[in-house]
Amino acid sequence: MDSADGLQTPQLTFEEGVKAFFDSAPPFENGDGISEKLKQFIAHNSSPPDGNARRVVCVTSGGTTAPLEQRCVRYVDNFSSGHRGATSTEYFLKAGYAVIFLYRRGSFQPFCRSLPDDPLLECFESTSDSNIRVREAHAEAVKRAIIDHHAAVADGLLLKLPYITIFEYLQMLQMTAMSMRCLGRHAMFYLSAAVSDFYVPWKDMVEHKIQSGQSDLLDVKLVQVPKMLKVLREKWAPSAFCISFKLETDTNILLKKASTALEKYKMHAVVANELSTRKEEVVVVTGSARITVRRDKSTNDDVENPLIKLLSGKHDSYIEESSR
Numbered sequence: 001m002d003s004a005d006g007l008q009t010p011q012l013t014f015e016e017g018v019k020a021f022f023d024s025a026p027p028f029e030n031g032d033g034i035s036e037k038l039k040q041f042i043a044h045n046s047s048p049p050d051g052n053a054r055r056v057v058c059v060t061s062g063g064t065t066a067p068l069e070q071r072c073v074r075y076v077d078n079f080s081s082g083h084r085g086a087t088s089t090e091y092f093l094k095a096g097y098a099v100i101f102l103y104r105r106g107s108f109q110p111f112c113r114s115l116p117d118d119p120l121l122e123c124f125e126s127t128s129d130s131n132i133r134v135r136e137a138h139a140e141a142v143k144r145a146i147i148d149h150h151a152a153v154a155d156g157l158l159l160k161l162p163y164i165t166i167f168e169y170l171q172m173l174q175m176t177a178m179s180m181r182c183l184g185r186h187a188m189f190y191l192s193a194a195v196s197d198f199y200v201p202w203k204d205m206v207e208h209k210i211q212s213g214q215s216d217l218l219d220v221k222l223v224q225v226p227k228m229l230k231v232l233r234e235k236w237a238p239s240a241f242c243i244s245f246k247l248e249t250d251t252n253i254l255l256k257k258a259s260t261a262l263e264k265y266k267m268h269a270v271v272a273n274e275l276s277t278r279k280e281e282v283v284v285v286t287g288s289a290r291i292t293v294r295r296d297k298s299t300n301d302d303v304e305n306p307l308i309k310l311l312s313g314k315h316d317s318y319i320e321e322s323s324r
């Protein structure tokens, strides 16, 4: 990449690129508070009052943004509604996992999928005596969302951590992974977030809103985000069971790209999905196997139901391997 003064910046090694990413990131707000929440959540689930230690999965969900200005008005976004992550979280909880839900602020939330777009305004109405009540049509969905969500949080089984930018996402993923190291093979990463491939390093970013009218061209240089899957596997949580996702719009390259990611980042499985059919079917690529998982339309099931059953079974085998 050329620097602003036109000189060539020397190529960084992978490790230098990772260091440069974190060194150049803006300060991580409330890092101590998040670290404390993670510590308590993991301690609670690894030695809970009932004595039954739980597996812990970190589900990443939604898309990261890459800001173009420090006082950000404009940014490059990554498509993801968060539906996959939110739905998967519900099925992981059902399967007995405790879930750290690392999600894009404003994206879909667990247990709220069947609520309308604007739940506050659409689910509630005022009564003649100026009270508020739930509209009959939404009563069941609101009740389920509140009961199931509050139960998961109150029982210490669901920890929700919001991010917006690629900086916040990777800082939190790193912190979460380091906190989960003590769980060894009982930890899982289910990385369904759509993560920026390119970003503007904080130190190269203009402070104020980019002005239009000065030129017909917007000249912004984006740098490749180091592939943190590799760092996660090798350094942050080397014993954890790791699943990443691969999204493509061209089905001709999807499985090849998923196999490459499996090998390159030493994932235990890569879930391949195509944009328009992602809610109908996915292909789980592990070793030389490619397993197609489809949703059961006859029961109006979610594709995440059989997917999480399959992956938690593979996680079982991974844990058992170590005790042989």
Ligand code: PAZ
Residues within 6 Å of the ligand: 062, 079, 080, 081, 082, 083, 084, 085, 191, 192, 193, 194, 195, 245, 246, 247, 248, 273, 275, 278
């Ligand atoms: O969030 P969503 O349900 O709308 O979409 C899910 C998804 C397609 C973002 C996810 O399944 C996925 O493939 N994530 C990884 C994207 C990537 O290749 O970077």
